[in-house]
Amino acid sequence: MKKNQMSRDVASFNRAAFRVEPEHLAAGSLDELLARVLGGSTSCTSFTCNLYAPPPPPPPG
Amino acid sequence: MLRTSSYTIYVNLPDRQDEVLLVHGYTGAYDKVSRQVADFLRAREVKGGSKPLYGEWSPEPALRGGAEAPSEAAIEELREQGYLTDLTREQEEDFFVQLSGALHARAQRQMPSYIFMPTYDCNLRCAYCYQDHMRTDCSFKHLLRTMRPAMIDRIFAALPQIEERHGLPLDAPRRRNIGLFGGEPLLAANRPVVEHLLARAFEAGDADVWAVTNGTELDAYEDFLGPAGISALQITLDGPPEKHDRRRVYADGSGSYERIARNVSMALERGVAVSIRINVDRDNLSDLPAVADEFIARGWHRHPRFSVYTSPVRAGNGKTDPQGVFSSWDLDRELTRMREADPRLAILARPDEGLTARVRRIFDSPGDVMPSLRPSFCSAHDRMYIFDPFGDIYACWEKTGDPDVRIGRVLPEGEVELRIDQTETWRSRTVASNPVCRRCRYALHCGGGCAILALAGSGKFNSNYCDGFASRFKASVAEAFLAHQTGAPAAVLGERVCDL
Numbered sequence: 001m002k003k004n005q006m007s008r009d010v011a012s013f014n015r016a017a018f019r020v021e022p023e024h025l026a027a028g029s030l031d032e033l034l035a036r037v038l039g040g041s042t043s044c045t046s047f048t049c050n051l052y053a054p055p056p057p058p059p060p061g
Numbered sequence: 062m063l064r065t066s067s068y069t070i071y072v073n074l075p076d077r078q079d080e081v082l083l084v085h086g087y088t089g090a091y092d093k094v095s096r097q098v099a100d101f102l103r104a105r106e107v108k109g110g111s112k113p114l115y116g117e118w119s120p121e122p123a124l125r126g127g128a129e130a131p132s133e134a135a136i137e138e139l140r141e142q143g144y145l146t147d148l149t150r151e152q153e154e155d156f157f158v159q160l161s162g163a164l165h166a167r168a169q170r171q172m173p174s175y176i177f178m179p180t181y182d183c184n185l186r187c188a189y190c191y192q193d194h195m196r197t198d199c200s201f202k203h204l205l206r207t208m209r210p211a212m213i214d215r216i217f218a219a220l221p222q223i224e225e226r227h228g229l230p231l232d233a234p235r236r237r238n239i240g241l242f243g244g245e246p247l248l249a250a251n252r253p254v255v256e257h258l259l260a261r262a263f264e265a266g267d268a269d270v271w272a273v274t275n276g277t278e279l280d281a282y283e284d285f286l287g288p289a290g291i292s293a294l295q296i297t298l299d300g301p302p303e304k305h306d307r308r309r310v311y312a313d314g315s316g317s318y319e320r321i322a323r324n325v326s327m328a329l330e331r332g333v334a335v336s337i338r339i340n341v342d343r344d345n346l347s348d349l350p351a352v353a354d355e356f357i358a359r360g361w362h363r364h365p366r367f368s369v370y371t372s373p374v375r376a377g378n379g380k381t382d383p384q385g386v387f388s389s390w391d392l393d394r395e396l397t398r399m400r401e402a403d404p405r406l407a408i409l410a411r412p413d414e415g416l417t418a419r420v421r422r423i424f425d426s427p428g429d430v431m432p433s434l435r436p437s438f439c440s441a442h443d444r445m446y447i448f449d450p451f452g453d454i455y456a457c458w459e460k461t462g463d464p465d466v467r468i469g470r471v472l473p474e475g476e477v478e479l480r481i482d483q484t485e486t487w488r489s490r491t492v493a494s495n496p497v498c499r500r501c502r503y504a505l506h507c508g509g510g511c512a513i514l515a516l517a518g519s520g521k522f523n524s525n526y527c528d529g530f531a532s533r534f535k536a537s538v539a540e541a542f543l544a545h546q547t548g549a550p551a552a553v554l555g556e557r558v559c560d561l
Contacts, residue, residue, distance in 0.1 A: 015428070016090040020143075
């Protein structure tokens with residue numbers, strides 16, 4: 001068992017995939033955070049990217 | 062201001078008063094902390110979170126003594142893991158909604174799964190069957206026809222369009238997941254159409270083909286069974302022979318056990334993964350040791366691809382006594398108790414054995430893994446397509462046979478026509494689509510519960526169906542941790558077809 005014992009009081013078995021701060025809630029920042037965590041385009045992280053609306057085209061480049 | 066995340070889950074450990082497990086509801090964090098740290102976190106929760114309106118709610122661990130602050134290093138660690146946050150409760154809920162949406166969108170960009178229903182007809186008349194009315198009420202007789210090969214061709218012509226909607230390029234290689242369901246899909250009379258379906262499935266590329274079948278006429282498909290054909294089966298056996306033969310009966314009342322058992326043996330010998338489902342209620346619970354004996358006597362447990370799981374009977378068809386059924390939590394506890402007294406029952410997986418096994422993998426192989434989070438309860442809400450003999454498309458196999466709830470249909474030209482209203486209803490149900498789930502710390506581990514059971518319970522499709530999940534999750538995490546600590550062998554489980 002790998003322990004991250006930064007203190008004796010907390011022993012980690014699985015690290016958090018991300019940490020969300022208030023500044024991430026600014027426009028655009030949350031999409032970037034979610035895209036980084038979940039993969040994929042920043043333009044396709046909301047529910048609008050679904051069956052009955054075609055996905056947006058991939059970003060250029 | 063720093064506060065405890067609304068999505069912090071506390072798991073007590075039996076016989077350990079000084080340690081608590083923490084699980085975060087959306088960051089993927091799993092930790093063990095001292096009771097002091099847990100009390101500190103509890104004391105910093107902003108009150109007012111929702112309790113589920115339906116189902117059970119377990120009280121959180123009691124706050125003991127004072128809430129002394131841990132070290133600065135511990136506080137920073139708790140922030141890193143998401144248990145402490147600078148977000149307000151409202152900001153965190155908004156983030157949770159957006160995260161759920163992103164997870165759901167990602168799920169919808171996966172390869173769809175397909176289920177073909179060759180017929181709604183069935184040769185058995187099980188009293189608890191939710192489709193019982195289709196075979197016993199004459200007004201549904203029109204449904205009992207068999208899918209025609211031309212319809213199969215039409216559906217296969219439509220699949221690339223469906224896959225393109227899910228973001229899969231037309232020319233990309235693909236491996237399709239195709240299930241057979243009914244009624245009874247593997248009636249001997251259906252062999253020509255199933256043969257045609259298999260030919261089309263494998264001509265189009267790689268495919269995994271499985272079936273939910275009562276197993277009575279499986280011998281008619283022997284040459285199709287195996288890793289290169291129908292490679293997995295789910296078959297129901299509801300007790301030892303004499304009990305099963307009172308529940309899973311032909312229309313003339315005769316039993317089906319021996320015939321099914323011979324076919325199970327045949328399928329296992331041909332290398333098919335066979336998952337036996339046992340529908341358990343208060344009437345057959347005490348029979349489970351005899352069931353285990355039967356399976357062991359037949360040698361099924363020695364096949365690596367054999368598995369058994371238990372599922373509570375649901376009182377949903379008007380013929381099943383609600384007093385005679387278990388909740389998932391109650392059944393899991395009963396089986397745990399019985400297994401402690403009788404180790405033979407270890408071959409029968411409890412309802413939450415899969416959950417425990419998944420958590421055990423996190424403890425056994427710790428790291429930076431994003432655990433599987435569930436923005437919705439099942440693939441009815443993202444990418445499952447069920448085709449019935451008439452070319453109607455449904456999202457959920459509990460709701461088929463009624464054109465009013467179909468999500469679309471396959472047109473004669475092989476085009477797919479989706480009904481926006483029904484499609485949106487089914488595909489938009491997530492843990493963020495009702496106010497109770499979106500504030501629940503367990504939501505992304507639970508998925509919000511079955512839509513059909515929620516609708517039956519509350520009258521609202523977009524409502525929670527907890528089924529005791531809080532208790533179940535905490536018990537599973539504690540069990541997984543203790544098993545990891547003792548080095549107990551991990552359970553080997555087959556795949557379950559449906560979470561109900």
